Amino acid sequence: MTPRSGLDITTSVGTGRTEGGSELLGLPWDTSLEDWPESALAALPRGLSRHVVRFAHLEGSVVAVKETTEFSARREYQLLRRLERLDIPCVEPVAVVAGRTDPDGEPLPTALVTRHLRFSLPYRAVFSRRLHRDTLTRLIDALALLLVELHLVGFYWGDVSLSNTLFRRDAGAFAAYLVDAETGELHPSLSHGQREHDLELARVNIAGELMDLMSGGMVDQDVDPVATSQLIIDAYRRLWDELTGDMSFRPGERWRVEERIRRLNSLGFDVEEYAIRTTEDGSRLVLQPKVVDPGHHQRRLLGLTGLDVQENQARRLLRDIDEYRAVNHPDMDEHEAANRWLIDVFELVTRSIPADLSGKLEPAEVMHQLLEHRWYLSENQSRSVPLPEALQSYLETVLPHRRDEDAVVLHPTTTMLRAVELPSENYD
Known part of the structure; x- marks a missing residue:
């Protein structure tokens, strides 16, 4: 594609003439996003959106492209950058592409480009065939925690919903990330009324999303959408009261x-x-x-080992480091013991994962699940199962049956809801 002279690409490092923006010029910006060719697109599950959204390949990575107005795109881009600096879980803004025209010179919408969050899934893709009550509760708890984090830094979301959130597995729970900040506002602090309005939006939106899923037979029939949507308010208030x-x-x-x-x-x-x-x-x-x-546990693990993982994963790995130190090196300094654990345990496990299984889960999630698998084996056999034995069992009986969460492959002509039903096993 030869870009038209009016194309304006704004990135975090400058404009389209600088490093970073130049890579974006290879995408077909002179074509409406809904008509982009399959060769440019990455087949990943998408959540619901009021805008046209597509995933595209970009220099070995994947980006999400959303068409909107120039004002909205630039505003959301800046909001996401500010949230990043505040260390809030959200998608990474990459660029705003304005001044787009088709080959006939007709204007096309401005595009907001964000980095795809690896191993993340929209809530509709978290489950295989049906969303069960316990999985739903974990999703809502994760969303409540995200909302508390946002409110603590003064961010009013204005459109809280499962659809506007991405989820990553986090040691049996989920970690939630903000994916749509279009309606958001960042203030020095929020009033009680602003927080309550976000909560009411969350309650109404989640109830509507669950009703939509129930109409398609995608949720357990004993789930009450209205009562379940109330869970986010209860979870939010418990956490907010504990924190403040x-x-x-x-x-x-x-x-x-x-x-x-x-x-x-x-x-x-x-x-x-x-x-x-x-x-x-x-x-x-x-x-x-x-x-x-x-991020208390995240920061502690990062300082000890250099591993940057989710909070619950960090909590579980830190517990294993403490146990490893107590059993093998009780007199060793904490930092030195953590480094030995990194080499003797964590890196041993990650090196043992076959290449064809490496996209199933994040290494930290694999480590967490392996530790849980080892515990179950030990309990069932009434003995302490060695880690190498548990690892072999996990690689043979558990990991191969996990869904590949780094890149869920979709057939181009298959709808998203059907595509995420590929696995026969329920992974909730």
Whole structure:
């Protein structure tokens, strides 16, 4: 394609004439997105969207391209960049492509380009044939946590839904990522009314999404869409109260300060500082923690091993590192023991994964599942199963049957809902 002189590509490193933007020039920008050729597209499952969205190959990676107005594209691009700097789980903005025209000179919509999040799935693709209650609850819990994280930094979403979220498996749970910030607003802080409005939007949208799935027989019949949508409000308020609520205790109960901080750490949040004040009668103390961004276990694991994984995965791997150290090197420094674990355990496992199975799951998720598999084997056999034995069993009996979550291959003429039903086993 020879780009027209009016094509304007804005990237995080400048314009289309700079490194990064030049790669984008190879895409067929003079063609409406819905008419892009199969050769340019990546066959990945898509969520629902009010706009035309396609996945495209770009220099060995995959990007999502969305057609919208120039104002909306530039605004969302900047919002996503600001959220990235705040370390909020969201898709990475790549570029805004404006000034598009077709071969006849007719204008085409501006495109927002974001990086595809590897191993992530829209909620409709998380399940194989039917969305079960426990899987649905885990998805809603993940979305509630994401919403809390957004509200803590002052982001009002304005269109909270499962459809506007991507999910990655995280040690038996899910981690949620914001994928659509078009209606969002970033403020210094949010009012109670703004947070409540986001919650009400979430409740209404999730109920509608579940009703849509039920009409297609894609959800367990005993799931009540309205009652289930209420779960996000309940989960959100429990977490918000835990993170931001005051706690009172008597002067002789100062140990409860540490207890509260440990509880917050277990949820993945750090406490930067806290204030303690006395009640008017002086009989009790009130603790008000200042919670900063989540990722306590992620940061600890990253500092010890260099591994950058999901929060629940990090929690599970840290537990295995502690056990490895206690059994094999009880007198060794924590950092040195973690490095030995990285070589003797984690890298041994990742090197053992056959090439044809490497796209099934992230290495950290494989490690988590292997540890769970080893525990089940040991329980069933009433003995401590060695890791190499558990690894061989996992590679032979479990991993080959997992769905490939790095690249779910779709037939070009198959609808998304049918395409994600390829596996015969239910992976919820």
